[in-house]
Structure formats: C-alpha cells, structure tokens
Amino acid sequence: MLQSSGPAAFRNLVDILPHEAVETVTCDLADHDRLRELLIRSQSVIYAAFPYHAQSLGQARVFRGELRSLAATLTIIAASGVSRLLFVSASGTCAPAARASQSWGHLRQKIAAEDMVLCSPCRAIVVNPTMCVGQHDTKPSTGEFFRFIARFPFLVLPSHEINIVDVEAAALGTVLALEQGQVGERYVLSGATTTMGALTRHIRYLAGRSRPIITMPRWLAVAAAYGLELANLIIRRARPAIPLVGIELIQNGSRGVGCDKAMREIGYFPGDSWAAVDRAFHWYVAHGILPANVDTSD
Numbered sequence: 049m050l051q052s053s054g055p056a057a058f059r060n061l062v063d064i065l066p067h068e069a070v071e072t073v074t075c076d077l078a079d080h081d082r083l084r085e086l087l088i089r090s091q092s093v094i095y096a097a098f099p100y101h102a103q104s105l106g107q108a109r110v111f112r113g114e115l116r117s118l119a120a121t122l123t124i125i126a127a128s129g130v131s132r133l134l135f136v137s138a139s140g141t142c143a144p145a146a147r148a149s150q151s152w153g154h155l156r157q158k159i160a161a162e163d164m165v166l167c168s169p170c171r172a173i174v175v176n177p178t179m180c181v182g183q184h185d186t187k188p189s190t191g192e193f194f195r196f197i198a199r200f201p202f203l204v205l206p207s208h209e210i211n212i213v214d215v216e217a218a219a220l221g222t223v224l225a226l227e228q229g230q231v232g233e234r235y236v237l238s239g240a241t242t243t244m245g246a247l248t249r250h251i252r253y254l255a256g257r258s259r260p261i262i263t264m265p266r267w268l269a270v271a272a273a274y275g276l277e278l279a280n281l282i283i284r285r286a287r288p289a290i291p292l293v294g295i296e297l298i299q300n301g302s303r304g305v306g307c308d309k310a311m312r313e314i315g316y317f318p319g320d321s322w323a324a325v326d327r328a329f330h331w332y333v334a335h336g337i338l339p340a341n342v343d344t345s346d
Contacts, residue, residue: 206245
C-alpha cells in the first residue's frame with residue numbers, strides 16, 4: 049500500500065494495519081525517482097489519490113496543478129511496465145449534467161482526470177463508486193457529510209434521489225475490476241437507492257436528534273454556499289460551513305446510476321448499504337468526527 053501524504057494518514061487504519069499481507073510505504077507523488085523505484089516492484093496500480101476539496105470557488109489554479117501532477121504520474125506509470133492501472137473516480141462523472149459542465153468544479157475536475165487516465169498509454173480501468181459509507185474514513189469525506197447532516201437544522205433537497213454503497217463492497221468491487229475488468233471500461237459500484245430526506249432522517253435518528261421540519265430551498269442553499277465560499281476566499285479558511293461540493297454531489301453524485309454492468313462482468317455484489325451507514329456513524333463518534341454526546345446505544 050502506497051500512501052502519498054505521510055505515515056499520519058494511516059492513523060484511522062490502526063485496527064487493520066499493519067497486516068502481514070500488506071506492506072505500507074510512503075511517497076510524495078512529486079518524488080518521481082522514489083515513485084519509479086516503487087513501481088518497478090509493482091504488477092498493477094490502484095490509483096485512489098486524486099484530491100477532494102471541500103472548497104469549490106477559487107480553486108482553478110489548484111485544479112490545474114493537480115491535473116499536471118496526474119499527467120506526470122501517468123507518464124511514470126506507463127513507463128514502469130505495470131500490467132494494469134485501476135483509477136478510482138466518482139459516479140457523478142457519469143451524470144449528464146456534470147458532463148455538460150453544469151457543476152462548480154469538483155465533478156469537472158474528476159471528469160477531466162478520468163478522461164486523462166483513459167486516454168493515457170496505461171492499460172486503465174475506471175471504477176465509479178457512489179456515496180461510500182462505512183468505517184475507516186481517513187479524511188473524513190463522507191464523515192463531513194454525516195457531520196453536516198447531524199448538525200444542520202434544515203432539510204436540504206429532501207426528495208432528491210441518491211445512492212449509497214458500503215465502502216467494503218466498493219473496495220472489493222475495485223479489486224474485482226482490477227482483476228477481471230476490461231481495459232478502457234468504466235464500472236459503477238452502487239448500492240441502495242434512497243433519498244436525501246431518508247438518509248437525513250436516519251442519521252438524525254442515530255444522533256438522537258429530531259428531524260428538521262423546515263426545508264431550505266435549493267436556491268437559498270446555493271446562495272448561502274456561494275456567500276460562505278466567497279467569504280472563505282477572503283479570510284483564507286479551507287472548509288465552508290455549507291460546501292457547494294455537497295450540493296453538487298447530492299444533485300449529480302449518484303442519481304439514476306446502477307451496477308448491473310459491474311455485477312454482470314466482474315461479479316460485483318453491493319452488500320447492505322444501510323448497515324454500513326450504522327457502522328460508519330458509530331465509528332465517526334468513536335473517532336471524534338461526530339460529537340461524543342450523541343446516543344450511540346442500540
């Protein structure tokens with residue numbers, strides 16, 4: 049397992065690492081000599097390192113730099129002789145609205161990265177998981193989403209369709225795609241289709257809090273998110289209280305996607321997504337991502 053951001057990034061994996069079957073190493077992706085040295089020892093690569101940003105506005109220069117870094121890494125991977133590259137993207141890249149550039153940055157960035165990978169000389173396969181839920185969320189990414197739902201006093205897009213998937217099922221699907229997927233193909237790794245309102249009610253129930261009775265209209269949520277992100281640019285704060293990327297992922301992140309192709313071609317099985325939501329919630333509380341004063345008893 050190669051981790052690009054240092055040993056501290058393994059801290060949320062202490063109960064599964066170290067493991068006799070996994071060697072963990074660290075490497076800055078900008079350290080091309082070290083990267084080449086590690087790739088010489090590798091038969092295949094799972095690339096799940098493309099960045100996620102809570103802030104969307106004002107990131108154009110950062111996004112361009114990340115795409116240049118990805119291009120350099122792909123060149124090194126292609127020259128290393130590895131047999132396959134598996135790129136972990138996001139199901140939102142399959143959404144027609146996102147493909148039409150109707151997004152604020154995160155999905156456009158993912159689309160550009162995914163297209164770059166598939167057009168590279170690498171023998172590449174792409175997996176597109178929906179909203180992953182489960183324990184060991186090291187950033188956190190979905191954990192931030194849970195925290196927002198547990199604390200925010202309004203419903204946002206409650207009738208909007210979303211798809212959640214057990215992160216363990218998505219991880220297994222990733223390995224299956226690497227082993228059995230067709231080069232140049234994408235595989236959606238989805239789970240249970242639900243609504244944002246149903247997920248909000250469930251998380252609020254786990255947190256021992258009542259369901260919000262006031263719905264914030266989409267236009268107001270977008271306006272508030274824009275205002276807060278613009279303020280962040282002025283005060284240089286990294287995380288907006290209402291992120292545009294959250295609205296973007298609800299709208300385009302997993303609506304109308306299915307895993308039939310993955311089930312048929314690589315033997316993917318979606319697992320129990322709602323059980324994974326419960327596991328994730330309790331893990332977030334245990335690791336301080338959600339406040340410890342919530343009721344986590346069964």
